[in-house]
C-alpha cells in the first residue's frame with residue numbers, strides 16, 4: 281500500500297516526500313507542475329503529472345495504485361495573488377479538493393492529511409494562537425484553505441473519511457542534503473527574497489509596512505523549518521493509521537520575529553549588508569501570527585528540531601547560494 285502525495289513537487293510537499301521515503305513508505309506523487317518542479321520529486325517516488333480538478337485522471341490513479349492514505353498539498357498558496365485573482369483560488373483550491381474527496385470516497389480511501397495555514401485565523405484575538413481560536417481569514421487564500429478544512433469535516437460526517445488539517449505558520453529552510461529547497465516562480469516569500477540580495481539577484485529587500493502595532497512596526501511571523509513540517513505529516517499519517525479522530529493542529533515554533541529581525545538574522549548569516557526599503561503594506565497581511573503548537577506536541581508527539589532562526593536562515597542560504605535559480609523547469 282502506498283501514500284499518495286498531491287502537490288509533492290512543491291516546496292513543502294517535496295520535503296514531506298523525502299521524509300516519508302526516509303521513514304520507509306511507498307510514495308506516489310501527483311502534481312500538475314504548474315508551480316511544482318519535476319526535479320524536486322524524490323527519485324524513489326512514482327510520479328503522475330495530473331491535475332486534481334480532473335476527475336477521470338484522479339480516478340485512474342486510485343484504480344492503478346493501492347493508496348492507503350493521502351497527503352494533500354495541491355493548492356495555490358500566495359496571499360497577494362489570492363487578493364487579485366480570488367477566482368483562481370476558488371477554482372484550484374476548492375474545485376480541486378471537491379474532486380479529490382469525491383474520488384477518495386468512491387474508492388474507499390479514508391485518511392487524508394491536509395496542508396492548511398495560519399491564514400485561516402486572520403487577525404488573531406491573542407497570541408500565541410490556539411486551534412480553538414476564531415477563524416476569520418483576512419485574505420482569500422486563507423478563506424479557501426478554511427473552506428477546504430470544512431469540506432473535509434462535512435465529508436467525514438457523511439462518509440468513512442478522517443482528516444488531519446495542519447495549520448502551518450511560516451514555512452522556511454531547506455533539506456539538509458541540499459537536494460531540494462524553496463523555489464517559487466515568482467518568489468513572494470520573505471526569506472528567499474531577502475537571500476536574493478546577497479545572491480546578487482536583487483538590489484534591496486522591500487519591507488511591506490512599518491506602521492503595524494508590533495515592537496518595530498513590521499509584521500511578526502512564526503518561522504518554522506520545512507523539515508519540521510515534513511516530520512509532522514508523517515506523524516499525522518501515523519495518528520490516522522492508528523485510528524485517531526479528525527482534528528486540526530497548529531505547527532509553529534511559538535516565537536515571533538518581525539520582518540526587520542529576519543533581515544538582521546540574514547545579514548548575520550550571509551555577512552552581506554542587505555539594504556532594505558520601507559514600502560506600503562501588502563493587502564491581506566495580519567500584523568502578527570504566532571502559534572501555540574502544544575496540541576501537535578502532545579497528541580501527535582511532534583518535536584521540532586530547528587527552533588533557532590539563525591539555523592533556519594542558514595539552511596535556506598545553503599540551498600539558495602547553490603541553486604540561485606532554483607530548479608530547472
Ligand code: UDP
Nearest residue numbers: 359468469470473486487488499539562565
Ligand atoms: N514581506 C515583506 N517583504 C517581502 C515579502 C514579505 O516585508 O518582500 C513580509 C510580509 O508582509 C509578511 C512577512 O514578510 O509580513 C512574511 O511574508 P511571506 O510572504 O513570507 O509569508 P506569509 O506571512 O504571507 O505567509
